[in-house]
C-alpha cells in the first residue's frame with residue numbers, strides 16, 4: 001500500500017517515519033509513504049500557498065492551485081483522496097480497516113485557517129480525528145498513517161490484532177508484566193497458573209469489565225458469548241444496585 005501526504009511542512013514527518021514499527025514497515029517494503037510538499041507547485045511569484053479569505057476575517061486560507069496541481073501530479077485511477085479536517089467523518093477503527101484495503105491513499109493536510117472549499121471537488125472524503133482543532137492536518141495524517149500501517153500484513157503479528165481494543169466492540173483485557181508484586185499490588189494469580197483455559201476465561205471477563213467501566217455503550221453492539229453475556233448482566237445488575 002502507498003500513502004501520499006500533501007503538506008507544506010514535510011519536516012514534521014521525519015521522526016514519525018524513521019522510528020519504531022513505521023520505520024521497519026517502510027524498510028521492509030510493507031508500506032510506502034511519500035511526502036509531497038505542495039509549496040513546490042505554487043505559481044505565486046512570491047512562493048505563497050495561502051491568501052486572506054474573501055469576505056474578510058482572520059488568518060490565511062490555503063490556495064486551490066498548489067494543492068490541486070500537487071494532487072494531479074500523483075493521483076492515479078487507484079487513488080482515494082482524503083482531506084484532513086474537523087468537519088469530516090470521525091476516524092475510528094472500522095475506517096482504519098477500510099482504508100488499509102486501499103492501494104493508494106492520498107491525505108491532504110490543511111493549515112492556518114483552513115483551505116479553499118473548492119478543493120473538496122477533488123476529494124473523496126473528509127476525515128476528522130476528533131472534535132477539537134489542530135494547528136494543521138499533519139498530526140491527523142500521522143494518526144491515520146500509523147493506524148493503517150500497523151494493520152498491513154506482516155507489520156505486526158496477526159495474533160496481536162485478535163484481542164485488540166475495538167475488535168468486536170470490546171476493549172482489550174488488562175495486561176501485567178514483571179515483577180509479580182510491586183508497591184503492594186499483585187498480578188492476578190490466574191495469570192501465573194499456566195492454565196490456558198482459565199487464563200482465557202480471565203481475559204474474556206477482564207475485557208467485558210474494562211469495556212463496562214470505560215466504554216459501556218460499545219457493549220450494546222458487541223457479539224457476546226453466553227458466558228460473556230452473563231458477566232455483562234451481572235455488572236449491569238450490580239451497577240443498578242449501586243445507583244439505587
Ligand SMILES: C[S@@+](CC[C@H](N)C(=O)[O-])C[C@H]1O[C@@H](n2cnc3c(N)ncnc32)[C@H](O)[C@@H]1O
Nearest residue numbers: 084085110111113114128129133134136137140
Ligand atoms: C486550524 S485548522 C482550521 C480549522 C478551521 N478554521 C475550522 O474552524 O474548522 C487547520 C487545519 O488543520 C487540520 N485539522 C484541524 N483539526 C483537525 C481534526 N480534528 N481532524 C483532522 N484535521 C484537522 C485541517 O486540515 C484544517 O484545515
